[in-house]
Amino acid sequence: MLFAIASGCGGGDDSPGNVVQVAQNDSRFTVLVEAVQAAGLTDTLTASSAVTVFAPTNQAFSALLSELGLTKEQLLANKSLLATVLKYHVVSGQVQSSAIPLGKSINPVGGGFFKIDKAGNGFVITDGRNRTSNIIQADIAASNGVIHAIDKVLLPADKNIVQTAIANPDFSILVEAVTAAGLVDTLSAPGPYAVFAPTNAAFASLLNELGVTKDQLLANTQLLNKLLTYHVLPELVLKASVPFNMPIKTVEGETFSVGTTLAITDQRGRKSNIVATDTLCSNGVIHVLDKVILPAP
Numbered sequence: 001m002l003f004a005i006a007s008g009c010g011g012g013d014d015s016p017g018n019v020v021q022v023a024q025n026d027s028r029f030t031v032l033v034e035a036v037q038a039a040g041l042t043d044t045l046t047a048s049s050a051v052t053v054f055a056p057t058n059q060a061f062s063a064l065l066s067e068l069g070l071t072k073e074q075l076l077a078n079k080s081l082l083a084t085v086l087k088y089h090v091v092s093g094q095v096q097s098s099a100i101p102l103g104k105s106i107n108p109v110g111g112g113f114f115k116i117d118k119a120g121n122g123f124v125i126t127d128g129r130n131r132t133s134n135i136i137q138a139d140i141a142a143s144n145g146v147i148h149a150i151d152k153v154l155l156p157a158d159k160n161i162v163q164t165a166i167a168n169p170d171f172s173i174l175v176e177a178v179t180a181a182g183l184v185d186t187l188s189a190p191g192p193y194a195v196f197a198p199t200n201a202a203f204a205s206l207l208n209e210l211g212v213t214k215d216q217l218l219a220n221t222q223l224l225n226k227l228l229t230y231h232v233l234p235e236l237v238l239k240a241s242v243p244f245n246m247p248i249k250t251v252e253g254e255t256f257s258v259g260t261t262l263a264i265t266d267q268r269g270r271k272s273n274i275v276a277t278d279t280l281c282s283n284g285v286i287h288v289l290d291k292v293i294l295p296a297p
Contacts, residue, residue, distance in 0.1 A: 103240025
C-alpha cells in the first residue's frame with residue numbers, strides 16, 4: 001500500500017505541537033485522543049521524552065470495536081485494557097520510517113513486541129496476535145516525536161508458544177510430545193524462545209525413519225526431551241535475524257545451521273525446510289518445519 005510522508009502538521013513555519021496536540025488537530029484521530037485521555041496517558045505522551053506513536057485512525061477503532069464486540073463507551077470505560085492496548089502503540093525514541101528495523105522485534109513501552117515489514121511501497125505491521133495493520137501515512141512530525149498513522153488497532157499477544165501450538169491442529173503431535181516430555185511449563189515461561197516446530201506430517205515421517213510407533217516415541221521421555229529441546233533456541237530469533245550458514249546453539253546444547261534458502265542442516269547432516277516463519281507469541285516465536293531435526297546420535 002502506498003503511504004504519504006508528511007513533513008509536519010500545522011500551517012506556515014510554526015513548529016508542530018506534541019504528539020497529542022498533533023492528533024487533536026487531525027480529524028482522523030478523534031477516537032484515539034478520547035482513548036488517550038480516558039486511559040490517563042496524556043501526560044506521558046506530552047512529555048519531552050521522544051516517542052514514536054503508531055496511531056490508529058477512527059476507522060481502525062471502529063473495526064476493533066466490531067472485532068471485540070464492544071461499544072466505544074465500554075472500551076473507554078475499561079481503563080486497564082485501554083492503557084495496555086495504547087501503550088502497545090508507543091515506542092521510546094523517534095523512529096522515522098527510514099529507520100524502521102525491518103523484520104526485527106520492536107518493543108513498545110507497554111511490553112511485548114511486534115514487527116514491521118516492507119510491503120510494496122509501504123509498511124505492514126504484524127502484532128502479537130499475528131494480525132496485520134498498514135502504515136497509511138508515515139513520518140507525521142511532532143515536537144516530541146513522530147506519528148505513523150495505521151489502519152488497524154494493534155493488539156498484544158494473548159497466547160504463549162504452547163497455547164499457540166495447541167490452537168493449530170497441524171501441531172497436535174508436537175503438543176503431545178511436549179506434554180509427554182514434561183516441557184509444557186518450560187515453553188510457557190516468559191522466555192523468550194524461538195521454536196522450530198515440526199508439523200504432524202514431519203513427525204509421521206520421523207516415525208517411519210526411526211521405525212517406531214508414536215506411542216513408543218512418546219514413551220521414551222529421555223530421547224523426546226533431547227529431541228524437542230534441539231528445536232528450541234533460548235532467545236527471540238525472527239526470520240530477519242537468523243544467522244545464515246553459522247552454528248546456531250539450541251537449548252539442548254548442540255547446534256544446527258540454516259542456509260539462505262531456509263533449509264536447516266542438523267547434526268546428522270539431514271535437511272529440513274522452514275516452511276513458515278514468524279508466528280508471534282507472548283513468549284517468543286514459532287517457525288514451522290517440514291521435517292523433524294535430530295541431534296547427534
